[in-house]
Amino acid sequence: MIAAACVAALLLPAVAAAKGFDVDTATRAYLDLLTGPARAKSDAYFEGGYWLILWNAVVAIIVYGALLASGGSARIRDWAERWTSRRWLRRGLYALAFTLVTAVLFLPWTVWEGFVRESQYGLMSQTFGAWAVDQAKGLAIALFVNFWFFVGIFAIIRRFRRTWWAIGAAVTIAFAALGVAIAPVFIAPLFNTYTEMPAGPLRDRIVAVARANDIPAEHIYVADASRQTKRISANVSGLGPTIRITLNDNLLNRTGPDEVVAVMGHEMGHYVLGHIARSILGLGVLALLVFFAVSRIAPRLIARYPNWGVRDVADTAAAPLFLALASAATVVLAPALNTLVRTSESEADAFGLDAAREPDGFAKVAMRLSEYRKIEPGPVEEALFFDHPSGATRVRMSMQWKKDHVPDARIERPVMTFD
Template sequence: MRKVLGAALLAAALVPTMAAAQGLNPGFDINAATRAYLDLLQGPARAKSDAYFEGGYWLILWNAVVAVLVYGALLASGVSARLRDLAARRVKRTWLVPGLYGVLFSLVTFLLFLPWSIYTGFVREAQYDLMSQTFGAWLVDQLKLLGVSLVVNALLFTAIYAVIRRFPCRWWAVGTAVVIGFLTLGLLLGPVFIEPMFNRYTEMPAGPLRDRIVAMAAAHDIPAEHIYVSDASRQTKRISANVAGLGPTIRIALNDNLLNRTSPDEVAAVMGHEMGHYVLNHIWWLLFWFGLGVLIVFAVIAALAPRLIARHPRWGVRDVADPAGAPLLLAIASVLGALATPYISSVTRWEESQADRFGLDAARAPDGFASVAIRLSEYRKLEPGPVEELLFFDHPSGRTRVRMAMQWKKDNVPGATMVRPTLAR
């Protein structure tokens, strides 16, 4: 009897192990389930999505080219030097000259970049049916952004050039810390003071969906006293959400496109992903990786800028500590930024993939997650090549995300079956 009982207990203990080895749902076909979702985006819609995203590859190059042309023109024409002279005449304290120069520089470059901004930010978005604004409304938002940049650039130029004067040999290291400090301050203040300038935020109505989001937040110790909905539909057709802010400014927000265009499971999947960024401390990791990139860029600028300034006395730039040389520093940074695209894409894609896995565990809605991946592929190429995804994708591709969701479903949902998905809205 004991031998029989022992054998039974041993068999019972081995069942979970054998099941785990075989997979929870050995009959669930991940490839077929993934393909069912990928086939939702076909024909002209797939071609438009691919064309829009592939065009973005060229924008990386052209953005750098336009920046070099604009900044080069400011240097070669002597306009930058004249802006510095004007700033020097208007303020008595030398340390304030870079700040006023930063204001004048922001105004001039806003006008010079405006035609390109109109094409990339309005015309192209409208061509691909992603724009909800009139040109007038779009321009008002750009003017608001200009107002913010006038204040930020006045402070940033003052701080950076103070560092260059104080640490002429190691300014690139100290300057990196200054940039990270400004970025951290922006993350802290942005949700409260900046974002409401562009959108109206209202409390999400009470109901089962809000309760579901609150429960997900509570399970991971995320403050959820307020859940806001922004009126992003007046600007774009994109769906979005975030857990933004730092410390006392942390808040959960989603846009009205997400609420109006998706199912409750899709909303939960998106919110689980965004909560993943918060729980996994991705803000701090992003600051670290971004800071490393800035450090390298500043080091290259510190090595190249003095030589270029010495070779071009007609620019009227005295040395690196002269704010009139700002266009040169920014031109170098623009080129390096374009070259760093694979680095930037890889860092952000790594974080996004981590948040995807967290979101699947938090929301437990793999089909909702897969549906959202298809909706996001309305403006992101759905099935790129592996090298293409490695170089240019700052999020996992739709195919990668759908397959991850179907793998999670196979591994975590008892009795999982393949659904015939639809995108009803």
């Protein structure tokens, strides 16, 4: 979410004519706007995220390991078995208790990472109470989803001992697709209020770009994200009949029309290029790899540590072991996952520039986002840790597009202030 150090940008109409449009000079004119304490703060926040990849996994392994070593997971299973003789309901009851217990165990880390750290960097516009309410809503959703996921996945493991990992990946894809389809209609409104974007020239431009790319644009919604964050955002979400275009109010209130259209061009690119389906399938491939590894490693660990009280891989008490192994896998796979996502984002960037034809608008947006994303990483750093192109990469792409597509292109001299 965009930092409190967010850009209150005023881009002056003054432009400097150039005999030949130089991409490097035009790019540097933007990048040099983020300097001093603002740049140091952005770098520190984003670089801290590198360590969070590791520490999130470490904390998860500690929590899940404690549940196994203490026999806590087995006791939760035993409690569920005392309540009912129905196997499917036992799995669901275990899921509910397990979700609540782990939410409590993770709570200190969740508060620090999700509220304290975000507030320290000026990214949070909620009070702790309001943030806690949103967390409670998320927990309620997790309880419902985990109930049915545990019922399904452990039934599959029990029925298909040798191939459950492949079938489980297919189930994960189905759950993800269902989630994407219903999220805009049933989940997102639990956290924000959505209203129709007012009629006017800006809406007309967005509708024109959408229709030119065969995107349904009967409804364009604005979310009141400013009550939670200062970040700018937009998306084309949903599947089939639930597809909708959404902008957050920060994007409308804190940027110019050229930036809004540039952002929407990018988001429409995700839709047109099939990135939603690609992401769901990518999640399925990830689940396939993780489930396969778990199917090979978990039985050996269960046999080696009988004091855990886990009977076999079809026992719901094995859930912490599965999740601990998955947490370790996220660290190993993070660079590959970042590259896959970054590739899709770069494709959407290119599409958005062609669709919106607002290279300077997109460059301004890249600068705004760079208030909490390191703007000029090294090439190896960007390849390993960035799930979006860096600000420098995006500004350069914008300026290259401008040189290639705008006759008599001139280098803008933007003026941006940082609060």
